[in-house]
Amino acid sequence: MMASYISDIPGPLKLINFFVHCIIISSFFNAGLCFLNVYPKVRQIPVTGDPGEPLFLTPLIEAGNINEAKKASRVGVLEGAEHIESYSGYITVNKSFNSNLFFWFFPAESNYNTAPVIVWLQGGPGASSLFGLFEENGPFYVSKKYVLKRRKYSWTSSNSVIYIDNPVGTGFSFTESDSGYARNETAVGNDLYTALQQFFLLFPELQKNDFYITGESYAGKYVPALGYAIHTKNPTASVKINMQGMAIGNGLSDPEHMLHYGDYLYQLGLIDLNAREIFHKQENLTRSYIEEKNWNKAFEAFDLLLNGDIYSYGTLFYNLTGMKNYFNYISGNKTQKGGNSDIYVQLEKVRRAIHVGNSTYNNGNVVELHLKDDVLQSVKPWIEELLESHRIVVYNGQLDIIVAYPLTVSYLQALNWSAAASYKTALRYKWHVGNELAGFVKHAGHLTEVLAWNLLFDSKNGFFNLTGFDNYYNYLHDRGSSLNGSYDIFVQKTSTRKAIHVGNSTFHTIDKVQNFLREDFAQSVKPWVEELLESYRMVVYNGQLDIVVAYPLTLTYLQALQWSGAALYKTAPRYKWQVGHDLAGFTKTVGKLTEVLVRDAGHMVPGDQPKWALDLIYRLTTNKPFH
Template sequence: MQKRATILLALLSLSWTFELSSAQKRWTAFRNMFRRIKYGVPTGGNPGKPLFLTPYIESGRTEEGRQLSMVGPLPGANVKSYSGYLTVNKTYNSNLFFWFFPALVQPEKAPVLLWLQGGPGGTSMFGLFVEHGPYVVLKNLTCKYLLLLKVSERKFSWTSKYSMLYIDNPVGTGFSFTDDEKGYAENQDDVGRDLYSALIQFFQLFPDYQNNDFYATGESYAGKYVPAIGYYIHTHNPSAKLKINFKGVAIGDGLCDPELMLGGYAPFLYQIGLVDEKQKDYVQNQTDLGVMYIQQQKWREAFELFDQLINGDQTGHPSYVQNVTGCSNYFNFLQCQKPTDQDYFGELLALTEVRKSIHVGNLTFHDGSIVEKHLLQDVMKSIKPWLAILMDNYRVLLYSGQLDIIVAAPLTERFLPTVPWAKVDEYKDAKRAVWKINAEDLEVAGYVRQAGDFYQVIVRGGGHILPYDQPERSLDMIESRYGPKGAQHLTKMRDAMVDHLSGENEWPYKSAASLGACQGGGGGGGGGGGGGGGKPGHEGREGCPSLRYHHPLAGVTAVRLTVMAAAVENYLMLAAPLASPAIHLISVVWIQWYIESFRGLVVLLWQEQKPEFQHSNFGELLTLILDIQ
């Protein structure tokens, strides 16, 4: 009897995930970024009450509201964060749920990144727990009856460099809700309006972050959400009292222009071997019909065709592509089924103690179906005009996973040349650069094209859920050379220099002393700087090769070159992102002249101090210009 009671008590403490009916099990890349999970009722106990922060903001009690919004402990780890609800429409009682993580390093200076999941109706909690938030959910079977969930800290979390703001968007997604049918977004204007209201309130609640650089980011159907909020800030914030320091956007595998993107499916699926010739022709005929529907503004018909062909959302059975390939996962064509650990976060959010810690109480976690219903007429519309305005005025990053199917990289390649922005011709002529995380890496991380402040990146080895597949490459893309920060300067330097630099790459001296002996004055002066520089008369000295570089300053010491390296490093890291085009061009020419003039010394320094330079921007620049290994 006691054993039976113990088992019953254990069963009551579980976080159950119930099997749903076959109709409920359907999931889609655009709506649900995870399989349907029943969240319903918390797992017993007291989940607390939802925290609505708008009243605190409006009454000037922001400090009190901020303290109340601090997230309580989670099982396994505890990173400082804040969460709660922001009311974006009082008439309909529409509320957006947010979860904010200050950067782990220098949060007072770190940019703030807004993350929006796709869908329509995909929760941003997926991005938090599965992709790049500070937490990853672990599920351990410790005994026959008890299943334990806990969180662990993610190694390549974006919060290591950025303050991350996750919002369940639009209203009706995840923990966000409304009390009226009229509160749901019908188009991207509605999406932008509600998000903007939430952002203004967020920066009122957290004024210390108001002056930090702000970027809107997201993936998949957020290829519309992100331009929507970016455009709304662009058009409404200049005249607002509270300014958002908006700097740009980043979109991953984004559905931005269905009309042009649809036509890329047939050749892509054929080229990766998922359909044969006959199946390719069928897909092409169907997508051509879908394009015709779009051109005729038959939005519902276009969506239904797309759904039956590829998406498999509303049909009640697998899509055509799912049937002929036998695979349900179109996030990564190397994985036929979706990884099961991408669902763990749903079970975590059903735990009473977790709901209490994040201030959602017993409110329903929505699967997003009603959001899709209200945005159905919007799915197949293009966002290109708004994207063009953002590309003309801000820093824009569009990235694609090489292994994605549902918004494959070639689909993005099809529509980008048609975006009507000022530098479209420069983009068409731009060279694609190879990207490595470290210069000495044998493995290539991806490829980048750049025009102005626009960057297009292809990440190798990753699919639709890119940070899950390639966490290190995703973080490197966002924070360093090939993200919104530094790609422009290294790629421009390489393009400007590498094609026309020439001369001897090898410098056979084994030490600075031997270098000085050959370069010193006619009286046999030793040091690297002696004698006012190397002269032709030294070429016959024993052990001294023929010198091809006889610059007046060729006697510069390795110490001075080290100082130069530090100056270049500081320029690349600090000044270059802020420099005007003219100043940057002058700097590039000067650095080119310097390295060209002292090629021998540069190679010597590389040979003797490689560990010190190989991970620096200066070291990477040397490998690009001089082919030093």
């Protein structure tokens, strides 16, 4: 009966009726001053017309025909990109299996001879790096009419950027044998290294330039894998790569130390204490399989926890939250706008209409000063007594900070009343208004606990001094740019295929690469990161709104790193990162490690905050501090 009743919780008007004869409390009693496959599935379309032939550059490079290879790889004219120079083609990384990596290279639009060279690697695993090119940080995006439009903030404006479909079998990259697919990060790193050796023969003028490896999501493994390959092979290589650093965005790098989804989701108010315990059990099970090196079981345990790639029924994440979007939990949220009601009510005609005359419209400071001594006192005993005879609804807006949902739940757990034990074990249900998920609700005795989706409590305090951010009740002040979703169709058009020299090659979906890297999922690249940090600058950045590779999870893994700066990192201060007048996020730097939290961004940081992401990559490539 209860489940049926809760699932049918009505909309606002009936909810108000539900509150009749209830005491409504707005959370101010104990107050004080998977794969990580977040990318859309590629929509494959049939090849039509004459797309030309694929361009395999390795034979020309090996024959020393560099000028011919470069000329052949020049991308043809594309509407909207007539003045953008770029090069593309295939580089063979394993002749035995005919394994080929596809790349699309954009020379820096300014200072090409000295500009840093960046390689961008998408995650997935199995997501095409063309997603990053068109949706996040490339020189243009694809319009709804399938025409290229210039992006305001492009990494190619001051950097030469290589987008590689990696690993083999991703995007336009392919192999003719199952044995050619990567099964671990050593293979991923070796294939990328082989491709870059040939790339720098094709563009020898760039060998002296600073080189950086970047990527997001599952590229939290790719980036260290390639970095480690370069680091170990460079001393004896005939083509040396001038690697200076790397950037990992929302990266899965060390799963064992990053399995804290339960605590994080609880902190966000998306699950309750009981659900957190369920998460903890599944996380501990996953860890046990990792300790046993039972990688297949470890993947299955995680898949049930969050990702849902192999289970037809819902994951714990979906079943307990009702959400499918785990890389940005407020996707589609609109910018909070200020109102003008305070001005309006002081207009002459309004004052006259509402009979207030020339009375002062107070700002509340005086009242606040008079209640200073009351702020930290509690009304908990009164609540306990009232619950014995009156229904009480305690609700929180999900986005509040000053009176956050976890803080409210902590106090509700401490209440001493007749239904206290029932409350602690009660189930929490989804609350729908029409077809919308409005929030979550729990009943016990006369108490109803409600978490309202995307609502906030308006109040003030002084935490600006510590964070530099004055919007403490909703840290999503600005949503940033949205991603366009037509690039996969665009790159499969006949004209595009012909221009970028892929012929009728398949633009692969993610599935096969995922399957082959299944046992790689729960394995760690932590030792490589530790060694790389002794020699190379590394930026590890996270979008604040991400769930799947959340900032707290990344911090847990960074805290576990064993390197020369480990002790200093744990005690280092965190600073504000400003881009112009914008508070872009927070950062700390110790030795060669820089940790960055990007505000108002989800899993795909360059797509959500392109201006700030460009500043981030600029600081990496110029070795300019973040504060």
